[in-house]
Amino acid sequence: MRLVLQGGRILDPSRQIDQEGDLVIEDGKIAGIVASGSARGEITRDVRGKLVTPGLIDIHVHLREPGFEYKEDIESGTRAAAAGGFTAVCCMPNTNPAIDTAAVVRQIIERAEQVGSARVYPIAALTRGMEGGQLSEIADLKAAGAVAISDDAFPIQNAETMRRGMEYCAQFGLTLMTHNEEKTLTVGGAMNEGLTATVMGIPGIPRVSEDIAAARNILLAHLTGCRLHLLHISTAGTVELLRLAKASGIAVTGETAPHYWALTDAACEGYNTNAKMNPPLRTPQDNAAILRGLADGTIDAIATDHAPHAPYEKEREFDQAPFGILGLETSFACVYTQLVKPGILSLSDAIAKMTCIPARLLGIPGGTLETGASADVSVFDLETVWTVDPAQSRSKSRNTPFAGWELQGRASFTVLGGRIIEV
Amino acid sequence: MKHLLSLRETDAADIRRILETAAAFKEILRRPVKKVPTLRGKSVVTLFYESSTRTRTSFELAAKYMSADAVNIAVAQSSVTKGESLKDTLRTLEALTADCVIIRHSSSGAAHLAAQCVRIPVINAGDGRHEHPTQALLDILTIWEHKIVGREDDTYPRALSSERPFDLRGLTVAIVGDLAHSRVARSNVWGLTKLGATVRWVGPKTLLPADAHQLPVRVHTRLEEALEGADVVMALRLQTERQEKGLLPSLREYSRIWGISPRTLRYARPDALVMHPGPMNRGVEISAEVADGEGGIRAAIEEQVTNGVAVRMACLYLLMGEMMGAGE
Numbered sequence: 001m002r003l004v005l006q007g008g009r010i011l012d013p014s015r016q017i018d019q020e021g022d023l024v025i026e027d028g029k030i031a032g033i034v035a036s037g038s039a040r041g042e043i044t045r046d047v048r049g050k051l052v053t054p055g056l057i058d059i060h061v062h063l064r065e066p067g068f069e070y071k072e073d074i075e076s077g078t079r080a081a082a083a084g085g086f087t088a089v090c091c092m093p094n095t096n097p098a099i100d101t102a103a104v105v106r107q108i109i110e111r112a113e114q115v116g117s118a119r120v121y122p123i124a125a126l127t128r129g130m131e132g133g134q135l136s137e138i139a140d141l142k143a144a145g146a147v148a149i150s151d152d153a154f155p156i157q158n159a160e161t162m163r164r165g166m167e168y169c170a171q172f173g174l175t176l177m178t179h180n181e182e183k184t185l186t187v188g189g190a191m192n193e194g195l196t197a198t199v200m201g202i203p204g205i206p207r208v209s210e211d212i213a214a215a216r217n218i219l220l221a222h223l224t225g226c227r228l229h230l231l232h233i234s235t236a237g238t239v240e241l242l243r244l245a246k247a248s249g250i251a252v253t254g255e256t257a258p259h260y261w262a263l264t265d266a267a268c269e270g271y272n273t274n275a276k277m278n279p280p281l282r283t284p285q286d287n288a289a290i291l292r293g294l295a296d297g298t299i300d301a302i303a304t305d306h307a308p309h310a311p312y313e314k315e316r317e318f319d320q321a322p323f324g325i326l327g328l329e330t331s332f333a334c335v336y337t338q339l340v341k342p343g344i345l346s347l348s349d350a351i352a353k354m355t356c357i358p359a360r361l362l363g364i365p366g367g368t369l370e371t372g373a374s375a376d377v378s379v380f381d382l383e384t385v386w387t388v389d390p391a392q393s394r395s396k397s398r399n400t401p402f403a404g405w406e407l408q409g410r411a412s413f414t415v416l417g418g419r420i421i422e423v
Numbered sequence: 424m425k426h427l428l429s430l431r432e433t434d435a436a437d438i439r440r441i442l443e444t445a446a447a448f449k450e451i452l453r454r455p456v457k458k459v460p461t462l463r464g465k466s467v468v469t470l471f472y473e474s475s476t477r478t479r480t481s482f483e484l485a486a487k488y489m490s491a492d493a494v495n496i497a498v499a500q501s502s503v504t505k506g507e508s509l510k511d512t513l514r515t516l517e518a519l520t521a522d523c524v525i526i527r528h529s530s531s532g533a534a535h536l537a538a539q540c541v542r543i544p545v546i547n548a549g550d551g552r553h554e555h556p557t558q559a560l561l562d563i564l565t566i567w568e569h570k571i572v573g574r575e576d577d578t579y580p581r582a583l584s585s586e587r588p589f590d591l592r593g594l595t596v597a598i599v600g601d602l603a604h605s606r607v608a609r610s611n612v613w614g615l616t617k618l619g620a621t622v623r624w625v626g627p628k629t630l631l632p633a634d635a636h637q638l639p640v641r642v643h644t645r646l647e648e649a650l651e652g653a654d655v656v657m658a659l660r661l662q663t664e665r666q667e668k669g670l671l672p673s674l675r676e677y678s679r680i681w682g683i684s685p686r687t688l689r690y691a692r693p694d695a696l697v698m699h700p701g702p703m704n705r706g707v708e709i710s711a712e713v714a715d716g717e718g719g720i721r722a723a724i725e726e727q728v729t730n731g732v733a734v735r736m737a738c739l740y741l742l743m744g745e746m747m748g749a750g751e
Contacts, residue, residue: 195634199431201531201553201606204633271532315510317530319551 001043002026003418007036008047008379012054013352014368023052025375028418032371045420047379047412051347054355054367055087055118055376055414058328060152060177060231060255060303063089063120066107067096072308072396074108075115077328079394080306082117083423084328085411087376088366089118089306093125094153100125100136102144109145117421118414119376121147121364123177126165130154133161135168142172147362150177152231157183159216166226175227175253175362178217180238181279185209190319192265192280200268202318205280211237218245221252229361230254232305234279236289243298253361254293255301257327258334259401261290267401273314273321275401277307291344294353301358302350304331308397326400330388332380334402336409377415384410394423426538426545427738429554430613438614439589442564444737445730446583451488452732461744462491468516469495469548471527472503477701477728478548478558482525485735489744494521509533513540523743526550531606544742552604557738558700559610561731563589563618565723566655568730569696570594592619597649597691599625599681600659600708603632607700608659612640625649626659626681629670646681650690657698658683658709674707684710685718697722 003025010033011018022039024031036048058081064072072080081089091108093099099108105122112120124146128134130153138149149169155178156162162178169176186205191197193204214230218241221228233239233256242254259277264284267275275281293299307324314321335354339345345353359367366376388405390398414421424437451459467486469479479495486493496516498504503512509528516524523544526537531551538545549555567589572582582588596615602608602624615622616639624635625643635642643649650656661677671677678684683697697713697720705711716722 193633195637198632198634198638199609201551201609203552206633271535312508312510315508315536317509317528317536318532319530 001418002041003415003420004039004041004044005047005052005377005379006039006044008050008052010052010369011348011351012369013348014054014356015370017369018348023369023377025377025415025418028375030369030371030373030375033369050412051380051382053351053378053380054369055378055416056085056332056354057088057358057364057367058086058304058306058331059090059301059358059362061089061091061306061328062094062308062324063091064308065095065111066104070396071310074111074120076394076396077306077308078112078116078118078120080326080328082414082421083394083411084330085332085378085380085414086328087118087378087414087416088121088364090121090123090147090362092123092150092152094130098125098130099123099146100128100130102137102140105141105144105146118416119366121362123148123150125149126151126156126176127161132156132158135165138168138174139172142174147364148175148177148229150231152177152179155179155181155183155213159220162217163220163224166220166224166228170224170226175229177229177231179231180210180213180217182209182212185212191268191276192282194265194283196265196268200271202268205278207235207237207282207286210235210279211241214238214241218250218252222250225251228252232257232260232279232303233290233293233299234260234282234286236286239289239293239298243293246298253300254298255303256290256294256299257303257305258331258338259325259327261287261294262334262338263401268318271318272401273316273318274325274399274403276318276321276323277305277325278323294339295344300353301361302331302335302353303358304328308395309399311398314399324399326393326395326397329393329395330400330402330407332411333386333407333409336382337407341408375415375418379412379414380409381412382409384408386410424741427556427742428534428538428545428547430556430559430610430617431554433556435617438560438617441560441734441737441741442567442589443583444740445560445564445733446579448736449733451736452729457488458490459488460490461740462486462489465491465522465743466520467491467493467523467525467739468521469493469525470498470512470516471495471548472498472533473527473529473549475527475549478527481728481731482548482735485732486739488732489736489739491739509536510540513537517541517543523739546738546742549606552606554610555606556610557731557734558607559614561727561734562611562657562698562700563614564730564734565698565727566591566594566596566696569721569723570654589618591615594620594654595623595652596620596655596657597623597625597653598657598659599646599649599683601630601661601665602626602635602659603630604662605659611657612638623649623653627671627677630665646687647690650687653691653695655696655698656683656688656691660700660702661704661708663704678707682708682710683713685712685720688713688720694721698727699724701728
């Protein structure tokens, strides 16, 4: 079976390729790039004028299965992923039961193989039940297919637990992905501490709560030699800490998400629970620092922290509504509109932060159009200008702060192991 | 005016309109038969998720003096304890044909959420640490009565018919205490500054909200500075659990440094008016002598309560009665 994507602009940052041509896919694998119009195949798709890249990879999503299928499940979450141009996502362990046993890891992988429109790589919990106490059976979890370990949603407060967790992960070569929050500084907090929170009367989450936890985790990574990945960086302080840590040779990486450069805490005005996530939206100074961190390479990857919640859960008192927003379907358009078009990142650097770099961070396949690689490909129309309409989302949930935004660039379709996934 | 949710979102003209109406309604409260038929046939629901005696009673009496039917929902006995959401509760009240909902809630923004759920007017009777607009309105009415009406030997009706009623330019109001957690302080900042007053906030750093200096207030930690030349000193209630949360060493130290007593009140103008939204912790944020207005100290704490009824009558009238009157 031969599939040809004809005449697109093929951009593969993993090999510094940016050329027009036909991408040839044979039996689910990349067969090569040839001159436009020269390839023949059983199936051909005309992608002239479109952008062809390795399938996007999001290393930070919440698919909510098992346990919270009313918010999202693997089927709907990966459909949202495909609609956003993603062919692989890494799902966080705060499910019910948590991803803390090999059985749950295998269940997610099997389910994704049956119903998924994208690959799913589970991230396992550092501690059992995400309770911050006893370590999970990390070797077992890795053997079952977990690609990394995390404490996302329930950040480890005890420094001894974090230290031993890192030592344990390090011996298996697993990356530990940390949600950086010193919780004694955030009790009751529901949005960034600052003028808007003061005016709204909402208890604040100070920026320093993220910076202190990031600093501690960086120091423990230095001590233990564990590979550390800082999740959803939202503050100027944590960007600077990451920059300093990298300069001192510590094995630490970091990601941010579009809302941390596109929005500030002012988006919470009117008690907009679709602008409530953790870490929270910060200040214009933080937006600027995030952009600088992306541009100078301090921030390695762009993720989404896609976190669906049912409408009735968000239609609540602001302080009682859950944290989290959707991200998969708007991420690429935000990146293209807000980073590439204004010249903050080249298109190639932007795609690298969503393909080969995240793949390398967690050691997962994909992120390349190398001959012989699994044919996971995304095709984008960069000219399309569209308005974000939550009602059209493939997710089961509707909680996006970008409703009504006009964005440019949209996935046309993806290819997953040689199979075309229409969006 | 569709709802009364916050003074930040209420413009000066509407604030003046409420205050003028309240000033006119005060006369009703002095009658032997305190009842007018203005809101006959209307029903008002007070939905209180937090306990309150003074505010709920004030709204209830205001409704009854206007001949509206007032029903109180004590949340502890309602279906809310069975897990009903605020949205569903509000929709149910609307379906029961209530004409106005007055809501008190521990979550900031609850009144805004309520207003989004229904078409009937919603009055915010205090939401978390966000706002308590009717409290600030009654405070402003009290300040005006003491500081403007009396000043030029003016009579009440003459002051009301002045070209720019409720002009508070030249007045300095110092609000003292737990500003971080105070909805009263927030509503007062917007209301007072929109009418031209100067507002100062003073309290321990641990009880000041973040970035307060970006609000239209002068922020102080030293009481002496904040009270200097103040026309009005408003003491806020100090929740006694603040010291357990590590925000204060002791009530004793708080009272000595930020408490309003005859000693500390000397920093303010000699004719300074002392106010308190109640309920008071005598001996903590305010000394008994000051609260009771002993030794020539001017305290208006009970007048504030009376003005609260008039202000709430005005709010109910403007949100429900005017439309009805226009149709007749």
